[in-house]
Amino acid sequence: MCGIMGCVGKPDAREIILNGLARQEYRGYDSAGIALRCPDGVRNIKIVGRVSELAKLIEERAAECDGAASGIGHTRWATHGGVTVTNAHPHESSDGMITLVHNGIIENAREIRADLEAKGITFVTETDTESPCQLLANIYDGDALAAMSALCNSLTGAFALVIMFRDRPGEIWCARKGSPLVVATADGASYCASDPTALLEYTHDLFFMEEGEIALLSVDGCRFFSFDGERAGKEPIRLNWDSVMADKGQFEHFMRKEIEEQPDVLRLTIDSYTAVTSVDMEKSLKLPDGLMKRIRRVQLVACGTSHYATLAAKDIIESLDDSLDIRVEVASEYRYRNIPGGGDTLAVFVSQSGETADTLAAARLARAKGSHCVAITNVRGSTIDREVEHTLLSLAGPEIGVAATKTFTAQIALLALLALHLTKERGVLSARDEARLIGGMRLLPAQMQSLLEREPEIKALAEKYSGSKGYFFIGRRECVPLTMEGALKLKEIAYLPSEAYAAGEMKHGPIAMLDEKLAVVALVPEGDLREKTLSNVEECRARNAPIILLVTEGDAEAREFASDVVFIPRTERELFSFVGVIPLQLFAYHTAKTLGRDIDMPRNLAKSVTVE
Ligand code: M6R
Numbered sequence: 187m188c189g190i191m192g193c194v195g196k197p198d199a200r201e202i203i204l205n206g207l208a209r210q211e212y213r214g215y216d217s218a219g220i221a222l223r224c225p226d227g228v229r230n231i232k233i234v235g236r237v238s239e240l241a242k243l244i245e246e247r248a249a250e251c252d253g254a255a256s257g258i259g260h261t262r263w264a265t266h267g268g269v270t271v272t273n274a275h276p277h278e279s280s281d282g283m284i285t286l287v288h289n290g291i292i293e294n295a296r297e298i299r300a301d302l303e304a305k306g307i308t309f310v311t312e313t314d315t316e317s318p319c320q321l322l323a324n325i326y327d328g329d330a331l332a333a334m335s336a337l338c339n340s341l342t343g344a345f346a347l348v349i350m351f352r353d354r355p356g357e358i359w360c361a362r363k364g365s366p367l368v369v370a371t372a373d374g375a376s377y378c379a380s381d382p383t384a385l386l387e388y389t390h391d392l393f394f395m396e397e398g399e400i401a402l403l404s405v406d407g408c409r410f411f412s413f414d415g416e417r418a419g420k421e422p423i424r425l426n427w428d429s430v431m432a433d434k435g436q437f438e439h440f441m442r443k444e445i446e447e448q449p450d451v452l453r454l455t456i457d458s459y460t461a462v463t464s465v466d467m468e469k470s471l472k473l474p475d476g477l478m479k480r481i482r483r484v485q486l487v488a489c490g491t492s493h494y495a496t497l498a499a500k501d502i503i504e505s506l507d508d509s510l511d512i513r514v515e516v517a518s519e520y521r522y523r524n525i526p527g528g529g530d531t532l533a534v535f536v537s538q539s540g541e542t543a544d545t546l547a548a549a550r551l552a553r554a555k556g557s558h559c560v561a562i563t564n565v566r567g568s569t570i571d572r573e574v575e576h577t578l579l580s581l582a583g584p585e586i587g588v589a590a591t592k593t594f595t596a597q598i599a600l601l602a603l604l605a606l607h608l609t610k611e612r613g614v615l616s617a618r619d620e621a622r623l624i625g626g627m628r629l630l631p632a633q634m635q636s637l638l639e640r641e642p643e644i645k646a647l648a649e650k651y652s653g654s655k656g657y658f659f660i661g662r663r664e665c666v667p668l669t670m671e672g673a674l675k676l677k678e679i680a681y682l683p684s685e686a687y688a689a690g691e692m693k694h695g696p697i698a699m700l701d702e703k704l705a706v707v708a709l710v711p712e713g714d715l716r717e718k719t720l721s722n723v724e725e726c727r728a729r730n731a732p733i734i735l736l737v738t739e740g741d742a743e744a745r746e747f748a749s750d751v752v753f754i755p756r757t758e759r760e761l762f763s764f765v766g767v768i769p770l771q772l773f774a775y776h777t778a779k780t781l782g783r784d785i786d787m788p789r790n791l792a793k794s795v796t797v798e
Contacts, residue, residue, distance in 0.1 A: 194403050335411070391423070393420055481558075482510065483531040497670070533549070543797055636755060641772055655703040
């Protein structure tokens with residue numbers, strides 16, 4: 187949940203580290219710090235606040251930092267200990283030998299602290315991170331690899347550690363267990379970061395550190411070892427992302443830019459996984475022959491927005507094949523329940539980052555039960571990509587805004603295509619349905635574009651309702667996952683109470699909350715459930731709630747039921763999510779903007795949730 191950046195071998199290490207921290211600030215942003223190895227010793231500068239404020243402070247103290255060709259930096263998302271300068275990373279051991287940054291949680295930090303305090307070592311922070319820092323200084327006797335090895339073997343919990351030893355200039359040591367870390371070498375310098383996007387300016391050939399791995403970075407390159415100190419060979423993975431993809435460009439926020447990118451992302455996904463009117467996934471997903479026919483259970487497991495994408499996928503799969511037992515599970519629950527698995531189970535784990543701790547744990551459990559596992563992730567080389575046998579890559583490009591947008595649509599697109607592939611292999615997909623859905627998908631980018639062009643309308647609505655005391659999002663069947671996503675977007679970036687309900691459930695309790703200050707956003711596309719959903723809308727209107735209706739273009743009658751109406755292009759029933767989500771994303775974005783929220787870095791959140 188924190189961002190790490192390190193560099194060794196560059197005279198402008200200071201700028202490189204600050205730049206890398208700025209790129210990863212979405213990972214955690216309550217405090218920041220950087221330790222530079224200057225000719226007269228390590229200079230450690232920390233602040234409570236953003237990387238831009240750290241950069242200002244470093245600028246003021248530039249003279250002190252001259253000549254630093256290596257250093258390590260960190261942006262924090264506090265877990266242990268308040269948000270203070272003392273608790274910010276980097277941390278230093280009492281004897282000044284070790285300077286260290288950490289992402290993750292050290293579970294035995296208290297025991298280590300008690301042992302070391304008993305030996306007379308004084309701790310100065312409230313963090314779990316100070317424990318490995320002081321412990322390493324206590325162990326180190328001149329053999330860095332042996333000390334790293336002893337340290338890593340004595341820690342429990344999750345960690346990505348990046349370390350400078352005072353007496354080893356020109357070296358940065360890294361270790362990984364549970365929290366991501368990527369390292370690289372280019373032009374006589376070596377780098378490390380939590381997130382690959384921070385390194386793309388320097389190279390596209392990246393070494394993703396494995397569980398239980400130590401790395402030594404120097405001007406001579408990167409060397410890798412196991413936690414037992416054995417030398418390990420390793421090949422880089424080429425990441426074909428462009429560094430400008432991780433820039434805001436003309437947009438005020440990453441979130442807005444990423445909403446805009448959705449038609450292109452969808453086009454690319456469809457082109458990559460289909461032929462003209464048929465699904466073409468065999469090249470990308472090499473499952474054992476005949477497996478799909480033997481599958482009886484499908485499990486779709488994820489967290490947050492990725493979970494809502496799996497709910498949308500469930501509707502698509504079951505509309506095509508009613509012989510499968512389909513389970514959608516939140517990963518944090520899946521991992522602690524006794525859920526069936528085995529050779530007749532296809533378990534699909536969906537994670538934008540590929541680093542979400544709960545999703546990884548759930549995938550490990552399913553693998554242990556012998557289920558056939560597939561990962562859907564946006565990050566090649568991420569932990570889930572490397573741990574799960576089969577990966578389908580979503581082709582959304584880097585997503586920087588904390589609120590997931592384009593990766594949501596990319597995930598549903600991939601899951602929809604996987605649904606077609608699965609049901610085709612099982613012999614239950616008709617050629618008509620295949621052509622209908624693929625044809626329908628091909629229309630989506632233009633339909634999404636037409637909605638993006640109606641942004642002023644949605645912005646006006648967001649402004650009009652931004653004084654509401656809360657929101658209800660309601661809909662039925664294919665709309666239910668979207669109600670959840672619409673409500674989550676408002677919660678996470680506008681901090682407004684918002685609830686999602688299957689429309690038929692309102693009268694079983696929630697309707698009691700309604701009055702003229704609670705807005706109801708109702709998703710009512712044309713189709714067999716239109717009338718029933720409109721009846722539920724009527725029930726809300728009768729309680730004086732203002733109603734915003736999302737209906738299919740041409741549904742003029744809908745105006746009678748609503749205070750405001752947004753018209754949505756007509757799609758195949760199963761594909762409504764792709765168009766329905768655009769106004770919901772824009773609505774949340776403009777509500778948050780009206781309220782002056784920090785849209786790309788909402789309070790208390792982090793992009794990649796690498797702790798349980
Ligand atoms: O990287 P993942 O897809 O595994 O992340 C899962 C959730 O943390 C994520 O979708 C989160 O809910 C988003 N911030 C929502 O916008």
